[in-house]
Amino acid sequence: MNSLNKVLIIGATSAIAEQLARQLVASGASVFCVGRNEEKLHAIVSDLRVRAPEAIIESFVADLCSINKHSTILDNADEALGGFDSAIIAHGTLPDQKACELSVDLTRREIETNGMSVIGLLTLLANRFEEKNSGVIAVISSVAGDRGRKSNYVYGAAKGMVTLFLQGIRNRLHSKGVDVVTIKPGFVDTPMTENFDKSGPLWAAPDTVARGIIKAMRKGKGEVYLPGFWWAIMLVIRSIPEGIFKRLSL
Amino acid sequence: MTSFPSSWNRLPRIAPSAIYSCRQPRLPSVDLYPSPFAIYGNGRSYSDVCLTAGGTLIRTCELDRFIEFDPEKGLLACQSGVTLAEILAIVVPQGWFLSVTPGTRYATVGGAIANDVHGKNHHVAGSFGHYVRKLELVRTDGERIICSEYENSEWFRATVGGLGLTGLIVSAEIQLARIQSPWMWVESHRFANLDEFWALNRHLEGDWPYTVSWIDCLAKGGSIGRGIMYAGRHAPAECTGKVFREVSRRVPIELPVSLVNSLSLGAFNELYFRKPVSPAGRAYHYIPYFYPLDAIKNWNRIYGKSGFYQYQCVIPPTVSAQAISELLGAIARSKQGSFLAVLKTFGSVSSMGMLSFPRPGATLALDFPNLGDRTLSLLGALDEIVSAAGGALYPAKDARMPAAMFRQGFPNWEDFARYVDPGLSSHFWERVTE
Numbered sequence: 001m002n003s004l005n006k007v008l009i010i011g012a013t014s015a016i017a018e019q020l021a022r023q024l025v026a027s028g029a030s031v032f033c034v035g036r037n038e039e040k041l042h043a044i045v046s047d048l049r050v051r052a053p054e055a056i057i058e059s060f061v062a063d064l065c066s067i068n069k070h071s072t073i074l075d076n077a078d079e080a081l082g083g084f085d086s087a088i089i090a091h092g093t094l095p096d097q098k099a100c101e102l103s104v105d106l107t108r109r110e111i112e113t114n115g116m117s118v119i120g121l122l123t124l125l126a127n128r129f130e131e132k133n134s135g136v137i138a139v140i141s142s143v144a145g146d147r148g149r150k151s152n153y154v155y156g157a158a159k160g161m162v163t164l165f166l167q168g169i170r171n172r173l174h175s176k177g178v179d180v181v182t183i184k185p186g187f188v189d190t191p192m193t194e195n196f197d198k199s200g201p202l203w204a205a206p207d208t209v210a211r212g213i214i215k216a217m218r219k220g221k222g223e224v225y226l227p228g229f230w231w232a233i234m235l236v237i238r239s240i241p242e243g244i245f246k247r248l249s250l
Numbered sequence: 251m252t253s254f255p256s257s258w259n260r261l262p263r264i265a266p267s268a269i270y271s272c273r274q275p276r277l278p279s280v281d282l283y284p285s286p287f288a289i290y291g292n293g294r295s296y297s298d299v300c301l302t303a304g305g306t307l308i309r310t311c312e313l314d315r316f317i318e319f320d321p322e323k324g325l326l327a328c329q330s331g332v333t334l335a336e337i338l339a340i341v342v343p344q345g346w347f348l349s350v351t352p353g354t355r356y357a358t359v360g361g362a363i364a365n366d367v368h369g370k371n372h373h374v375a376g377s378f379g380h381y382v383r384k385l386e387l388v389r390t391d392g393e394r395i396i397c398s399e400y401e402n403s404e405w406f407r408a409t410v411g412g413l414g415l416t417g418l419i420v421s422a423e424i425q426l427a428r429i430q431s432p433w434m435w436v437e438s439h440r441f442a443n444l445d446e447f448w449a450l451n452r453h454l455e456g457d458w459p460y461t462v463s464w465i466d467c468l469a470k471g472g473s474i475g476r477g478i479m480y481a482g483r484h485a486p487a488e489c490t491g492k493v494f495r496e497v498s499r500r501v502p503i504e505l506p507v508s509l510v511n512s513l514s515l516g517a518f519n520e521l522y523f524r525k526p527v528s529p530a531g532r533a534y535h536y537i538p539y540f541y542p543l544d545a546i547k548n549w550n551r552i553y554g555k556s557g558f559y560q561y562q563c564v565i566p567p568t569v570s571a572q573a574i575s576e577l578l579g580a581i582a583r584s585k586q587g588s589f590l591a592v593l594k595t596f597g598s599v600s601s602m603g604m605l606s607f608p609r610p611g612a613t614l615a616l617d618f619p620n621l622g623d624r625t626l627s628l629l630g631a632l633d634e635i636v637s638a639a640g641g642a643l644y645p646a647k648d649a650r651m652p653a654a655m656f657r658q659g660f661p662n663w664e665d666f667a668r669y670v671d672p673g674l675s676s677h678f679w680e681r682v683t684e
Contacts, residue, residue, distance in 0.1 A: 043315055050316035050328075051340060191273055 001218050002136040002179060006056075006081040007031045010064065010073070010121060011091025013040040015190035016140065019210035020088060021048055027214075030056035032077040032084065035091070036063045056081060064091050065112055067120040074124055083132075086217060087125055089118055089139040094192045100154040107154055114158035119165055126169050129178040136217045138181040139166055143225065146184070146234050149250045163223070170222060179220035185209050186230040255307060258550050259296035260557035261620060261649045264303035264677055271309040275329065275420035277390050277673070278306070286675035287390065289414035291358035292333060295365060295646040296560035296617075298677035299413045305675065308418065310360050317421060321346070324426035325383065330360030330419040335544075342536070346426040347484065349381040355541050360419045365646035366411035366606040368596070369540075370460040370482070375427075376599030377608045379410035385422040390673030393417075399602070408669035411603025413645055415670045415679055430487040432494075434460075434539045437481045438527040444475030444575055451595055454481040462594045466519040467578065467587035467616055474578050477593070478527055482539060494535035498544075501551040508554040508619035512585040522589070543590075553619050558588070561629055562607075562615035562644040563636045564596060570612035573639035577614060577632055584628045588617035604666040607644040615647065626650060645678060656682035 007024055011017050012033030021031050025048050033048075035041040038061045045059045058080040062073050077084050095110035118139060129135040144152050145159030163182055170180035187193065187203045204227050212226040225231040240248070254265045267284040277287060288302035290309050301307070313331035320326075324346045326337060334348060335355035341347070352367040361367075363385060368377040384398035387409055395417070397406040409416045439454075441447045447463060454461055458481035465477040543549050550558070565573040574593070581587050592615045601608050618625050633655050636643065642659025643651045657663055667683070 043317075046317055047315035050319045050326075053319075053321070053344070 002086065002220055004086050004136070004214065004217060005029050006084045006086070008034070008074070008077045008081070008084045008087040010034045010087065010089045011140075012059070013037050013044060014090045014092070014140075015192070015206040016185070016188065016209050016213070017088065017090035018044050019207040020090070020213060022051060023207070023210055023214055025052035025055045025057065028052075028055070030081055031058075032080050033057070033059040034062055034064070034073055034077075035059070036061065064117045064121070065109075067117060070120050070124055074128065085134070086136045087129075087138070088213070088217075089121055089137075091117070092140070092192070095152075095154045097150075097152050097154055110154050111158045111161075114155060115161045118162050122165060122169060126173060126178075130173060130176050133177045136179040136181060136220060137169075138183055138213060138217050140183045140185065140213075141166070143184050143186050143230055143234050147237055147245070149245075149248075151250065167223075179217070181213075181216050181221055182223040183209075183213050183216065183226060184223060184230065184234070185226045186233070255290055255293050255301075255309070257297055257301060257649070258294050259560055259617075259649060260550060260553075261559065262298055262301070262303075262677065263557075264298070264301055266302050266307035267304050268306045269309060270306055271312050272331075272418070273312050275313060275386075275418075276388050276392070277308065277418050280390050280673045285673060287673055288676040289360070289364070289418055289674065291331065291361035291364075292356055294352075294354050294357040294361065296558075297646050297648050298681070299365070299645050299648075299679075300361075301677045302675065303677055310358060310418070313360075313420060316340075324428060325423060326426055327421060327423040328359060329421045330358060330363075332359050333357065334359070334362065338536075341426055342429070342432050345429055347429045347536070349425055349427045350375055350378045351540055352378075353541065354544055355537075356544060359422055359424070360414075363410055363419055363422060364412055364414045366601055366603045366608065367646070368608045370462040370480075370594065372599070372608055373455050373461065373595055373597035374459050374599070376597070377601050377606060379602035379606065380599060381425045382406075382410060382602075383423045383425055385409065386420045387417040388420050389417040389671050405669065407602060407604050408666055409603070411601065411606035412666070412669070413605065413676065413678065415674050415676065417671050417674070429484045431485045431489060432536050433485040433490055434482045434534045434536055435485045435489060435531050436534050436539060437529055437531040439479050439481075439529050440477075440523070440527050441479060442476050443469075443473055444571065444578070447475050447477065447479070447593065448571060450479055454479060455595065457481075459483050462592060464522070465578070465591040465593045465614075466523050467581050467591040468516055468519050468585065469523075469578075470582045474575060474582065475593070476523060477591075478523070478525075482534070484536075485533060489533055494537065496537055496545065498547055500547040501549055504551045505554045508556065508558070509552040510558075510588050510617070510619050515587060515589065516585075518589055553617070556620040556622075558620050559618045559625060559629060559649055560615065560647040561618060561632060562613060562647040563632070563641050564607065564609055564611045564613045564644070565636065565639045565641040566609075566611045567595075569639045570595075573635055573641065574612055574614060576635045580628070580631050580635065581616065584624075586618050586621065586625060586628055588619070591616045604662055604669075605645070605660050607642065607646070609642070611641065613644075615644075648678070651682065653682045653684060 013035035100107040142159040144156040216224040283306040286305040290300040310331040313329040317327035366379045387395045460482040463479040
């Protein structure tokens with residue numbers, strides 16, 4: 001079992017990450033929360049401090065697309081927590097697919113945010129954890145990264161790149177005692193998915209997904225679909241031959 | 251829509267056209283969502299004060315952040331969707347308790363303010379609004395109003411007990427009460443009739459901060475108003491009971507008929523009246539003492555698909571004895587009623603809100619399974635007794651009071667109406683102001 005006592009949370013203002021932080025501090029962990037929106041980060045940290053007055057709860061404002069700031073973020077986390085034993089990468093945006101189709105620049109920026117910025121962080125984190133010979137890294141990818149489809153392939157491609165990259169890091173760090181967890185949530189009811197019709201049964205609450213992430217991190221799982229039934233759905237989706245898939249409207 | 255939030259008594263079953271869950275501390279635009287808006291916390295009232303037929307239901311459960319807690323002074327600031335249960339989980343271990351708590355801890359702070367809830371300690375402490383140091387209100391036109399007893403005080407008095415009609419309460423600061431222990435020391439005493447109740451009540455209220463009585467609502471004749479009185483206080487630090495582990499049960503399905511009927515009720519009441527009491531006192535953990543029903547999740551389902559009505563009235567002190575006796579007589583003759591019949595006297599700490607229910611006198615609260623017209627006609631008969639006594643009914647516990655009862659019980663309702671946000675309403679408000 002991995003200990004989650006000193007947790008670095010990147011993208012701490014996301015709905016899932018806020019629930020993660022609450023559950024972690026409730027179990028006695030200390031957290032270092034990184035996010036771009038200062039006001040929101042402050043509100044979340046204030047809430048966490050009331051819930052867990054004994055815990056170390058620190059925050060750091062940073063735009064995660066500034067790849068050259070990543071080292072500073074990790075150094076600050078180290079100092080604030082006295083070294084961290086686990087890291088969660090939870091930041092991201094949901095691109096407007098149609099707008100991306102009309103703009104190479106927008107597409108590039110979305111892939112930076114959802115793909116490259118994650119890869120930059122992972123490159124640094126992998127080295128740090130490798131030196132320590134222990135720990136767990138978790139990244140929120142998506143079921144969208146399992147297969148490209150017309151309604152969201154810019155997002156899917158970025159998440160797919162992250163999922164593949166994580167497979168490599170997992171392989172590299174396995175012998176070093178570091179677990180690498182790829183979280184693939186399905187539909188989650190958060191501000192990111194505000195404009196969707198959420199009446200179907202497939203929608204999950206952020207705190208449910210957060211619970212699944214913590215469990216997966218403690219157990220050192222590999223690729224995890226949350227909620228679990230998405231494994232079955234994506235098995236089918238992934239198995240459809242391309243000749244057929246290209247005709248579908250999913 | 252196929253599934254929509256309802257109130258605890260599951261009546262009336264009315265559906266909004268849309269549901270909006272606030273993530274930001276503001277109301278959505280009235281241009282984008284169907285009017286009117288009705289504000290819904292956690293659905294623990296027995297009433298349509300938080301429901302709308304055809305408008306937009308505004309849910310506050312995601313406004314669930316704490317803002318600040320001062321553990322020296324016991325001042326807590328939080329958003330309005332935070333539940334009393336979440337507050338207690340944090341503050342009790344630090345030696346603080348809610349100054350006033352209703353019978354469920356799953357109500358939200360916003361709901362507690364909007365209904366100006368009261369508890370077993372009203373006779374010494376007053377109601378919830380008394381401990382709200384300030385609150386932030388936001389209106390449909392975007393206006394934000396910070397109000398308190400001293401700042402924008404007329405807005406404060408309109409919003410406390412204001413049934414969610416003056417605006418969305420986004421956050422509040424409340425004053426907690428110091429405790430030494432999560433345990434309570436409780437004495438229970440049996441009384442054989444209403445005369446004994448009044449004597450026992452006078453005697454115990456002087457010494458005990460928390461008092462409430464269970465009443466056998468089917469007892470007749472010389473036994474009218476027999477029951478058991480519970481007097482409690484927060485225990486000192488060294489008093490503890492056995493280790494408390496919360497065991498919760500669920501009622502897993504909605505039953506087709508009510509489990510509460512004239513047979514089961516009669517049998518239950520006979521047994522309950524005779525159960526052993528503890529006049530010498532014993533320790534209870536605060537959770538089963540204050541929130542015995544919270545342990546049975548979805549207990550409202552035992553009343554079956556038709557739901558149930560709760561009826562809570564307050565009768566002025568000069569006529570309490572007479573009116574309570576008449577009310578209990580009418581209920582016993584009807585053979586309708588429930589296990590949860592509660593009688594208590596309110597004290598004279600004045601309530602803060604224009605529409606606040608708690609006022610000096612005696613308050614009686616019961617559930618009635620919804621048997622259709624039989625139930626409505628009994629409640630109409632009870633209305634006449636309450637009205638003749640100059641009493642009032644509690645909006646948070648009401649799904650049917652006629653407009654006349656409301657206006658009589660809350661004579662400054664027109665003053666209050668000036669503060670109602672034009673974009674907000676509720677099925678209750680429409681019903682009582684038509």
